[in-house]
Amino acid sequence: MMKKRFVPIAVLSAAALALTGCTGGGGGDAAEDSDKVYNLKLASYQPPGAAEAVATGKWAEQVEEATDGRVKIEFFFQEGLLPGAETLQGVGDGRADLGYIADAYYPNELPLTNIAGLPFATSSPEAQGHAFKDLYAENEAFKQEWENQGVHVLIWAPVPPNAVALKDPAENLDDLDGRKIRAIGFSAEAFQEAGMTPVAISQSEVYESLQRGVIDGTSGGSFDILTDRDYQEVAPHFMDLRSGNYALTMNVINKRLWDELPADLQGAITEVSDGYLDTYLETLYEHEDAACDKLLDAGGTITILDEAEADDWADRTKDQVKESWMQAVNSSGAGVDAESFYEDYMSALETHEADASYEPALQRCAVR
Template identity: 35%
Template sequence: MATTDEAAVVPYKKYEERTERMLKKRLAQLPAALCITAALTIGGVTQASDDWPSMNITFSSALPQGGLNLAFEWWADELERRTDGAITTSRHYSASLMGAGATLPALARQRIEAGYMAAAYFPGEYPLWNVAGVPFQTSDPVAQVRAFYELYQENEAFRAEWERNGVHLLVLQPLPHGIMGSREPINSVDDLDGKRLRMVGYVAAALEELGVETVGLRPEELYESIQRGVVSGYGAWPFDLIPVSALHEVAPYHYDLGFGHYASAAIGVSKRWWDSLDPKVQDLMTEIAEEFMFEAGMPLIVQMEENACDRILDHGGSVTVFSDEDIATMEELVGSASVDRWLAAATERGIDEQVALDFREQFLAKYESHKGEVPYESGARACAAR
């Protein structure tokens, strides 16, 4: 299997000055009470000069460095800087420590302190969170993050979902749109019929309504599976992660099907470990997490998407956006299949049907209330225009 293209990994420090300028601009738009707190983090000033406890945080991810690990990398670097090196991290990528499915039990047992998690990895353990996998419902990264983060604070059933798994939700990763990749060109919706694609989550139900045979594969298996012809591509993948995972090498044709977000991703930490921390440490960790989610993360992700476009086009690949007509056709064909499958799975796992429906309604209402607060243009659509 080919190794990750190092040029595709964009370290956050390269964009630190840009992020600081953006933060200062956003501060001017915040209420005064929020500015007082946020200003303490600008320019590397920590909130206190007290000594911090010395500790090392072990982090595991099944994905390569960069990409969807950006949230942890930024958070961890900031944490080390603001504690003068007292709190450090050991980072394990590409399933070098454990596979994606082992992350949740490892967090619950405190074998690791932090891990990358995607809702679709754990449908049985996180039935409510997996509403993120329903297509045609969200397309604004920060609005999606804000909706889930607020529900974690306010919705008893959603918070209980995390707590019974022994995990504290630390950082939600803003996600670009889910992009389909294929070994062969696809010219219309009809060309999807008969394709065999890697897909997890409830977008799979949508693709199956279009005649696609979906296959569940772990992220670390995907490159080789496409290379060997086990699958002809993947059904949805974050645009910025495509070259980080080197998938453009084996599936050069990329398509925005108009599904919007296909999932939600987060950094979870062991609740047992979290509860043992000094409240002052918890407050600093939360402050940095919120700064990434609501302020610093999007400029970095936009830059990652621009970088992804460069790598894909330089490698001879293409990016195509399906027409509004094709997207409307797909949405009509899919109907309620994805929502129905999500609701059935949630109730099978013990969630009351009305609780599940209320949760989705609250999620979409919160999403709509935050939509457009941070301007965003899909990197895939911008790339297609090139």
């Protein structure tokens, strides 16, 4: 079987073919600013069909409409403008105006944000998204972490729970003992504690590594992401380990550009961004249903780890990975009380989980 390859694609949002105006903000009086058109470039490592990419495309169309065509956004998917691991820096230094990024790429730059990767904290993307939105608005140290990188966060785009795709089936953690599993962030530490051998490779290397037997399985992706990349062709046995969300993604804009935008454009973009999470969740459910179809059509299987076994694993692991995160925060020189920030985060999660309705996709698919 040939290795799947993704080709960078540049896609224009609706009506973005108009090339008037210039990229970036600027001075000038109010009359000049009211006529200025901002043609902005957004860098993303995602394929254009991913749920986040589709939802962000709808967001861009809404931004253009809300600003009466004064803000137009051009998308560069699949690292067509910047590599995924350089997008934060690339937006901060102006190589791109906006970027879709994942916190797991930047443990040193975003130590507080990397709390999103602690396993067993939550399985609700909507609760996590609202929690981070609250922290960004209310916690000065957290907001400063982003401003230090030269960016302003427009959208919190949480990902669904971690999914595992395996070449050979497994029923429990004992079956996974010794298997080489691609893993990222703090999930890798939890996987190692459970007896797996975590392997650090990029998402672009996973398909061929599974195909050639370099790894026995992969994680660090939600159900829809794994099927978007056709991993069911080479690893058709999917598993929900009940470890919860594994990372956080977001759309950011260059801070200097944001500060230079007229106030009415800032307000319009912020208002549209406030509604992103609802659009994303609606899109996500559609993609997860399609992912289930893909897996079942490929003859794949789904295993949900026994809840009692998952709870025991969490009890053995949570304090260990929390301590690793706290050490990273303390060594970063951020000057933040890590324990206090952890409590604020968990409290925000608890508040928003009370109103959350998301059901993990693999669990929905398993009963079809």
